[in-house]
Amino acid sequence: MKNMKKFIATELSKLDRGIVATPNSFEDLQSFAKANNGSMDILLMQQAIQFGMKLALQYIADEIEVGETVTQG
Numbered sequence: 001m002k003n004m005k006k007f008i009a010t011e012l013s014k015l016d017r018g019i020v021a022t023p024n025s026f027e028d029l030q031s032f033a034k035a036n037n038g039s040m041d042i043l044l045m046q047q048a049i050q051f052g053m054k055l056a057l058q059y060i061a062d063e064i065e066v067g068e069t070v071t072q073g
Helices: 002-016 026-036 041-072
Strands: none
Touching (some): 026 041
16 A cells, blocks of 8 residues: 555645646636636646546545555554
């Protein structure tokens, strides 16, 4: 599990330092979409993809923690 946790941490850090900023929340993504008025749709699409990846990685990390707690406890 250490390798999986390290992989998740590495991938999450990549999302935070890419050329396109990864939104911190769904509200941030909505705010950007509303503010751009239809321009920069490619950027918005990339932000949405990265936000989905971030949510998936966070979910997997949470499930690993739950699994380890159940196994240890």
